[in-house]
Amino acid sequence: MKHFDDFSRPLEYISPMDKHLRTVIRKWADEEVLPFRRRFDEDWKEHKLIEPAFDKLMGNKGLGLQKALFPEELGGWGLGHSDSTFMTSYALSEEVGRADTGMAVAFLVTLWPLTTILIEPHVNWRLAKEFAPMFCNSDCAVFSALTMTEPQGGADIENIGLLGGKTLRTTARLDGDEWVINGHKLWPTNSAGVSKLFGVPCTTKLGSSDLDDFAIIFVPTDTKGVSEGNPYEKAGMAADKNSDIWFEDVRVPSWYRAHGPVLDAQTFVEVIPWGQVASCGFLTGAMLNLYERLYEFVSTRTYCNRTLKENDAVAGVIGRIAGDIDICRILGHEAARIGDRRNMPFGNELGSEETIAKIRNIKDFISDKSVEIFGRAMDVLGAYGPDREWDIEKHWRDVKIIQLWMGGKQLCQMEAARYFFNCKTL
Amino acid sequence: MSVDLDKLFIYPKHWVDEDARSFSTTIRQWADKEIISDRLNYQQNYTLLFPEKCRKLGIDIGLKRLVLSEKYDGYGWNSPSYAPAILTAFTEIGRGDASIGLANALDYAIFATITMHPNIKDDLCDALAPLYLSDKLKTSTAILPGAGINDRKTPLFRGMSVLAGIAADDNEYVVSGENLRPFGFGKASDLLCVVCAQSSGKICLAFVPADISGVKKGLPIKQTGLDASENTDISFESVRIPKEYIISRDGAVEELYVWLNLLLGGVSIGAAMNFFEILTEWAQSRTIKGGIPMKENPLCASVLATVAQEITCARLLCYSLSQIMADPLALRGIGGESIYTIARMIGSSVQDSALNALNRGMELMGSAGYAREWHVEKHWRDIKTVQSSLCGVAADIPVKMDIARFFYDCKEVCS
Numbered sequence: 153m154k155h156f157d158d159f160s161r162p163l164e165y166i167s168p169m170d171k172h173l174r175t176v177i178r179k180w181a182d183e184e185v186l187p188f189r190r191r192f193d194e195d196w197k198e199h200k201l202i203e204p205a206f207d208k209l210m211g212n213k214g215l216g217l218q219k220a221l222f223p224e225e226l227g228g229w230g231l232g233h234s235d236s237t238f239m240t241s242y243a244l245s246e247e248v249g250r251a252d253t254g255m256a257v258a259f260l261v262t263l264w265p266l267t268t269i270l271i272e273p274h275v276n277w278r279l280a281k282e283f284a285p286m287f288c289n290s291d292c293a294v295f296s297a298l299t300m301t302e303p304q305g306g307a308d309i310e311n312i313g314l315l316g317g318k319t320l321r322t323t324a325r326l327d328g329d330e331w332v333i334n335g336h337k338l339w340p341t342n343s344a345g346v347s348k349l350f351g352v353p354c355t356t357k358l359g360s361s362d363l364d365d366f367a368i369i370f371v372p373t374d375t376k377g378v379s380e381g382n383p384y385e386k387a388g389m390a391a392d393k394n395s396d397i398w399f400e401d402v403r404v405p406s407w408y409r410a411h412g413p414v415l416d417a418q419t420f421v422e423v424i425p426w427g428q429v430a431s432c433g434f435l436t437g438a439m440l441n442l443y444e445r446l447y448e449f450v451s452t453r454t455y456c457n458r459t460l461k462e463n464d465a466v467a468g469v470i471g472r473i474a475g476d477i478d479i480c481r482i483l484g485h486e487a488a489r490i491g492d493r494r495n496m497p498f499g500n501e502l503g504s505e506e507t508i509a510k511i512r513n514i515k516d517f518i519s520d521k522s523v524e525i526f527g528r529a530m531d532v533l534g535a536y537g538p539d540r541e542w543d544i545e546k547h548w549r550d551v552k553i554i555q556l557w558m559g560g561k562q563l564c565q566m567e568a569a570r571y572f573f574n575c576k577t578l
Numbered sequence: 579m580s581v582d583l584d585k586l587f588i589y590p591k592h593w594v595d596e597d598a599r600s601f602s603t604t605i606r607q608w609a610d611k612e613i614i615s616d617r618l619n620y621q622q623n624y625t626l627l628f629p630e631k632c633r634k635l636g637i638d639i640g641l642k643r644l645v646l647s648e649k650y651d652g653y654g655w656n657s658p659s660y661a662p663a664i665l666t667a668f669t670e671i672g673r674g675d676a677s678i679g680l681a682n683a684l685d686y687a688i689f690a691t692i693t694m695h696p697n698i699k700d701d702l703c704d705a706l707a708p709l710y711l712s713d714k715l716k717t718s719t720a721i722l723p724g725a726g727i728n729d730r731k732t733p734l735f736r737g738m739s740v741l742a743g744i745a746a747d748d749n750e751y752v753v754s755g756e757n758l759r760p761f762g763f764g765k766a767s768d769l770l771c772v773v774c775a776q777s778s779g780k781i782c783l784a785f786v787p788a789d790i791s792g793v794k795k796g797l798p799i800k801q802t803g804l805d806a807s808e809n810t811d812i813s814f815e816s817v818r819i820p821k822e823y824i825i826s827r828d829g830a831v832e833e834l835y836v837w838l839n840l841l842l843g844g845v846s847i848g849a850a851m852n853f854f855e856i857l858t859e860w861a862q863s864r865t866i867k868g869g870i871p872m873k874e875n876p877l878c879a880s881v882l883a884t885v886a887q888e889i890t891c892a893r894l895l896c897y898s899l900s901q902i903m904a905d906p907l908a909l910r911g912i913g914g915e916s917i918y919t920i921a922r923m924i925g926s927s928v929q930d931s932a933l934n935a936l937n938r939g940m941e942l943m944g945s946a947g948y949a950r951e952w953h954v955e956k957h958w959r960d961i962k963t964v965q966s967s968l969c970g971v972a973a974d975i976p977v978k979m980d981i982a983r984f985f986y987d988c989k990e991v992c993s
């Protein structure tokens with residue numbers, strides 16, 4: 153194999169923009185991230201090193217990727233009405249993930265709440281126009297967040313199929329032509345003062361599991377009553393800041409609700425595959441980088457005075473690692489393609505039980521494989537495995553949370569069982 | 579709710595005498611008071627607090643005295659029969675902090691090669707014991723065989739490269755080697771136990787005080803876990819040591835591995851046990867599916883069961899190893915082929931189990947398991963760091979080759 157690009161992916165799925173996007177992001181990664189990322193962990197609070205790299209990725213003075221989903225007529229790239237939105241998002245996730253999965257999540261989560269209002273057929277033009285200048289006219293990176301998780305648990309909120317949002321404690325009350333929001337959120341990517349805009353899943357009736365009562369309301373973060381805590385210190389993912397968010401009688405115009413009864417719940421269900429596919433991209437991106445670094449180690453270090461990769465037993469281990477990367481990459485692309493098939497005659501709706509279950513399943517599989525092969529690769533490096541200089545340990549710390557977020561592993565397993573075995577009572 | 583760990587994770591208590599059990603109870607109290615109830619502060623102030631916590635354990639409680647005979651003011655646990663007792667103590671230390679566990683495991687394992695019956699090396703004990711027991715806290719580290727470098731044929735210890743060389747010169751030995759990676763604590767260590775090769779290819783252990791001329795320490799290394807253990811590469815530029823500072827008897831290097839596998843097994847099990855305590859509290863108070871206690875959900879319960887199973891089995895395995903070590907004569911000594919192979923096999927399996935307990939249990943804790951403030955991620959990083967470091971190089975392949983050689987009498991594989 154000549155290059156990590158040669159890991160398999162179904163070439164007939166690849167979007168026309170793929171090559172160009174990958175080339176420019178790879179250049180960005182090589183220049184703006186890779187020389188600095190070993191110092192990112194110490195920069196978790198300030199983002200002094202990390203912020204300039206975001207500006208060059210997302211803002212107009214760089215690649216301008218934060219405007220990708222907005223329609224062309226509003227200054228965006230119109231990715232929201234492309235037939236390859238998922239595949240393109242996958243390529244973005246993978247390339248940024250190769251450099252740093254924390255940066256990848258912070259960037260892709262910016263697009264995440266916007267998927268509810270910018271992706272065909274659910275484009276909310278009034279909100280698109282309202283928020284386009286924020287993202288399309290900025291030289292610097294502008295972030296948003298999707299604030300699902302609450303102190304009592306994030307999994308139940310994402311488990312909307314079973315619980316219908318009944319555990320949500322963040323409430324929205326209509327007062328004249330304004331929503332009044334109260335509640336407490338935890339952990340959203342791009343919190344701790346990073347974002348300009350929140351997408352806030354909440355309920356219009358506390359304790360209700362009626363999907364009519366589920367709402368997604370957009371809240372500019374400078375609105376009175378919004379406050380955020382300091383960033384949490386974590387095992388990894390230094391480029392993503394997470395904190396508490398409080399909403400105290402926060403008032404926003406009534407039309408800041410994504411769509412309205414039922415459709416809000418539907419677009420929330422559709423948000424899940426976006427997050428899962430991006431997660432797959434982060435992981436396979438990190439795996440590509442694992443391969444690069446591992447290749448160097450096993451080609452320059454020896455066991456039994458033979459280059460590591462030329463020892464049969466070691467070759468068995470690294471062969472399996474590369475084989476797993478190859479399979480995961482094919483699967484990740486398949487997950488993206490399931491998403492892009494939503495508009496095709498043979499595809500399924502994004503919110504269908506089949507799509508949700510299959511994409512969650514692939515994400516669960518790739519996550520497990522990642523945790524396993526990054527750990528294994530560290531052991532191949534042995535005494536050098538925990539050493540930051542070899543980069544693999546950073547990815548090992550980073551990727552663990554990808555396995556745990558978005559409702560966690562067990563939710564993925566339950567969705568798979570429900571779909572594949574027609575379970576009725578789980 | 580506090581759980582009675584020893585009632586849950588049972589171990590053969592009759593292998594550990596009353597004195598040793600009460601010593602371990604003291605260590606548990608130390609861990610609870612000094613570390614567990616003060617974790618956040620400790621975590622944020624390692625530089626300041628690590629030496630202080632170590633001093634309380636090593637000097638005030640007397641852990642450092644264990645391995646020395648009464649002649650040197652030690653407690654006289656310098657016989658392999660104490661292996662189960664010492665394992666019990668190290669499990670308690672690991673429950674508190676794996677970094678402190680590693681520091682002491684290195685000390686104990688290194689000194690065991692010179693203080694332990696039947697291989698007591700009096701001249702070296704005379705020289706090093708007073709240093710080790712001085713009021714100022716002293717630490718030691720080991721430089722073990724590991725990855726070799728392309729195009730450089732090196733002497734091998736069971737397939738792993740020995741990058742330090744040693745040669746006799748008059749009444750001294752001269753140690754040399756460039757950028758060698760210690761197991762941990764490279765920066766602070768006062769005594770370096772280096773696996774070296776003589777020009778004949780014979781492998782021996784050299785004891786090098788770190789303040790001798792020619793010992794050069796590099797820049798600090800940032801690593802996954804064991805945050806209190808500041809490591810660095812070390813070079814030896816023609817470092818001269820007295821003749822008695824080397825051990826060249828057969829099996830000495832193997833002994834070092836055996837003790838490290840046992841003690842670090844205990845440390846990782848201890849860390850996993852503390853994780854179990856945190857997880858138990860979480861699973862009792864956290865509800866899912868809108869109100870069901872997590873531990874009452876069958877899928878979550880099965881994950882919880884895996885955690886408990888991994889820890890229990892690993893602990894029992896480790897005690898089996900300690901008991902085998904306790905009667906080494908039947909098996910040709912601790913450094914003999916049989917005990918060495920069993921130690922490597924059990925050591926690798928125990929680290930796998932401890933890490934798996936963490937990996938699986940973290941699945942149930944969502945973001946909390948990933949946040950510094952819950953201290954779960956710390957144990958996860960620490961255990962992983964111990965595991966990879968113990969591998970040396972090439973994942974578990976060197977251990978597998980040891981096993982293959984022992985069980986199948988392989989003559990040529992990777993030796």
Ligand SMILES: Cc1cc2nc3c(=O)[nH]c(=O)nc-3n(C[C@H](O)[C@H](O)[C@H](O)COP(=O)(O)OP(=O)(O)OC[C@H]3O[C@@H](n4cnc5c(N)ncnc54)[C@H](O)[C@@H]3O)c2cc1C
Nearest residue numbers: 300301305306307339340341557558559560562942944945
């Ligand atoms: C770096 C990072 C980025 C994040 N980004 C975001 C973000 O952008 N937006 C956001 O809202 N949140 C975000 N989170 C939070 C994350 O998504 C949640 O932590 C996750 O969804 C789990 O929620 P929880 O931690 O509250 O755990 P809980 O909801 O308490 O769940 C814990 C565990 O319970 C078990 N469980 C739950 N439900 C079931 C079930 N039905 N059946 C069986 N087992 C079950 C699972 O094992 C699950 O992992 C982020 C977290 C991190 C660390």
